[in-house]
Amino acid sequence: MTAYLLGRLGQSILAVACVLALVFFMVRLTGDPAIVMMPKDATAAEVASFRTAMGFDRPLAVQFREFLAGTLVGNFGRSLQYRTSAWALIVERLPATLELAVAALAFAVVVAVPFGILAATRPGSLWDALAQTVALLAQALPAYWLGLILIIVLAVQLHLFPVAGRSGWASLVMPMLTLAMGVLGRLTQLTRSVMLDELRRDYVRTAHSKGLAVPVVHYRHALRNAAIPLVTLIGVNFGYMLGGSVLIESVFSWPGIGRLAAQAVIQRDFPLVQAVAFFASLVVVGVNLLTDLAYGLLNPQVRYR
Numbered sequence: 018m019t020a021y022l023l024g025r026l027g028q029s030i031l032a033v034a035c036v037l038a039l040v041f042f043m044v045r046l047t048g049d050p051a052i053v054m055m056p057k058d059a060t061a062a063e064v065a066s067f068r069t070a071m072g073f074d075r076p077l078a079v080q081f082r083e084f085l086a087g088t089l090v091g092n093f094g095r096s097l098q099y100r101t102s103a104w105a106l107i108v109e110r111l112p113a114t115l116e117l118a119v120a121a122l123a124f125a126v127v128v129a130v131p132f133g134i135l136a137a138t139r140p141g142s143l144w145d146a147l148a149q150t151v152a153l154l155a156q157a158l159p160a161y162w163l164g165l166i167l168i169i170v171l172a173v174q175l176h177l178f179p180v181a182g183r184s185g186w187a188s189l190v191m192p193m194l195t196l197a198m199g200v201l202g203r204l205t206q207l208t209r210s211v212m213l214d215e216l217r218r219d220y221v222r223t224a225h226s227k228g229l230a231v232p233v234v235h236y237r238h239a240l241r242n243a244a245i246p247l248v249t250l251i252g253v254n255f256g257y258m259l260g261g262s263v264l265i266e267s268v269f270s271w272p273g274i275g276r277l278a279a280q281a282v283i284q285r286d287f288p289l290v291q292a293v294a295f296f297a298s299l300v301v302v303g304v305n306l307l308t309d310l311a312y313g314l315l316n317p318q319v320r321y322r
Contacts, residue, residue: 022310025306025309026306029302029303029305029306032298032302033295033298033299033302034085036294036295036298037084037085037088037291037294037295037298038081040290040291040294040295041080041081041084041291044287044290044291045077049068049073050071050073050287051064051065051067051068051071051073052064053285053287054067054071054097054285054286054287055067071094084291088295091104092104093288093289093291093292093295094288095288096281096286096288096289097284097285097286097287097288097289098280098281098284098286098289099286099289103286103288103289103291103292104292106277106289106292107274107277107292107293107296110272110273110274110276110277111273111274113183113271113272113273113274114259114262114266114273114274114275115259116189117189117192117193117196117258117262117265117266117271117273118196118255118258118259118262120189120193121192121193121194121196121197121200121258122197122200122251122254122255122258124193124194124197124201125197125200125201125204125254126204126251128201128205129200129201129202129204129205129208130204130208130240130247132148132151132205132208133148133204133205133206133207133208133209133212134208134209134212134235134236134240135148136148136149136205136209137208137209137210137212137213137216138212138216138235140213145209148205148209149206149209151201151202151205152201152202152203152205152206152209153202153206154202155198155199155201155202155203155205156199156202156203156206157202158198160195160196160198160199160264160265161264161265161268163194163195163198164191164192164195164264164265164268164269165268167191167194167195168180168181168191168268168269171190171191172191178190178191181269181270181271182269182270182271182272183271183272188269191269192265192266192268192269192271195265195268195269196258196262196265199254200250200251200254200258203250203254204247204250204251204254207246207247207250208243208247211243211246211247212235212239212240212243214243215239215240215242215243216235216239220238221234221238221239224238248308248311249308251308252304252305252307252308252311253301253304253305253308255304256300256301256303256304256305257301259274259297259300259304262275263275263276263278263279266279267279274293274296277289277293278290278293278297281293
């Protein structure tokens with residue numbers, strides 16, 4: 018177990034380092050960073066002064082070494098737009114993104130897992146057809162389109178929820194539904210598929226023959242054996258929700274990290290872009306690592322080597 022954990026931790030650190038290197042060099046592939054970051058009407062003297070202040074006039078190897086050293090202590094420089102620490106801005110926006118991601122994931126799991134099990138226990142029924150239709154539509158609808166439709170119907174026409182912003186539970190409903198739909202569809206479909214496989218196995222027939230209650234057989238035995246692919250999907254999507262919900266936060270003006278990233282790209286705020294990229298890669302890698310470690314808790318047959 019220890020060797021496996023150390024190996025996965027090393028892979029995770031390597032993955033984050035590769036993302037950092039990619040972001041660092043991609044910024045410089047766009048041209049002189051000083052010219053890219055400065056306003057179009059900046060004079061040559063202003064560009065030269067900015068280049069010296071940011072250290073862009075030093076050798077590339079020196080810049081990269083200093084960039085990595087700053088990353089280790091959370092120092093990505095000052096945001097050009099907000100005139101404050103780029104990492105401090107991410108920490109400030111994290112609670113909003115965390116609130117949205119946790120609410121959306123919880124809604125998706127609570128709805129999708131029982132719905133998928135219901136469809137699997139009644140194959141070919143109306144419930145099965147309904148579950149497959151909902152799963153297909155939830156995955157097919159573009160998130161930004163669904164968000165705009167919810168705003169038009171629920172906020173503008175029915176006046177049920179605020180149009181945008183973060184001002185209490187009511188403002189959370191529409192962005193939460195929009196963010197949850199894709200995960201809900203994939204999780205419903207996967208739950209139905211894996212549960213169909215498990216319900217055909219011998220141990221399920223044995224459990225029924227012993228007189229165990231149907232919910233006990235379905236949830237305590239079959240669902241537990243089917244949990245590994247479900248946990249994988251949930252973990253991967255939670256990482257996406259935390260690190261990549263740019264469109265949804267932008268549509269609803271939700272003050273989270275995704276909207277911050279969109280504004281940073283538009284404003285050519287590359288110190289902030291680098292900080293967001295590091296945070297997103299850290300979240301995705303960290304969630305994947307925790308998902309792997311959860312396998313052994315869910316299924317004792319899994320052995321780490």
